[in-house]
Amino acid sequence: MKLKFKSKTINTNRLVEGISSSFILKHLPTVILLTMASLTYISVRFDCMTAMQQTANMRVKLEVARADVQRERSKYMSATCESNMQQMVDSLHLDLHIQERPPYQISY
Numbered sequence: 001m002k003l004k005f006k007s008k009t010i011n012t013n014r015l016v017e018g019i020s021s022s023f024i025l026k027h028l029p030t031v032i033l034l035t036m037a038s039l040t041y042i043s044v045r046f047d048c049m050t051a052m053q054q055t056a057n058m059r060v061k062l063e064v065a066r067a068d069v070q071r072e073r074s075k076y077m078s079a080t081c082e083s084n085m086q087q088m089v090d091s092l093h094l095d096l097h098i099q100e101r102p103p104y105q106i107s108y
Helices: 012-017 021-026 028-091
Strands: 002-005 008-011
Touching: 021 028
Parallel strands: none
Antiparallel strands: 002 008
């Protein structure tokens, strides 16, 4: 069956079968160029997505590291304050010590 469009006839059998090998051989440089461009696009997109995932993972690790730094800094400041207080108490000979356990809360 043939269709006619403004002075062009199209073989419908060729449309159903797909692209013929003669067309590919006739336009081989263009086909190779389009194939390489498609593969390059896929590769660059994959690299970009991988880099974005790595960036997100590194941001999470950075937030965890910042929280750890803040926790260690507060522990250090607390220990420094406690040692200064203990030195002052020892210099005054008050016979006071730092409790090992926190005080109990009595509920009634």
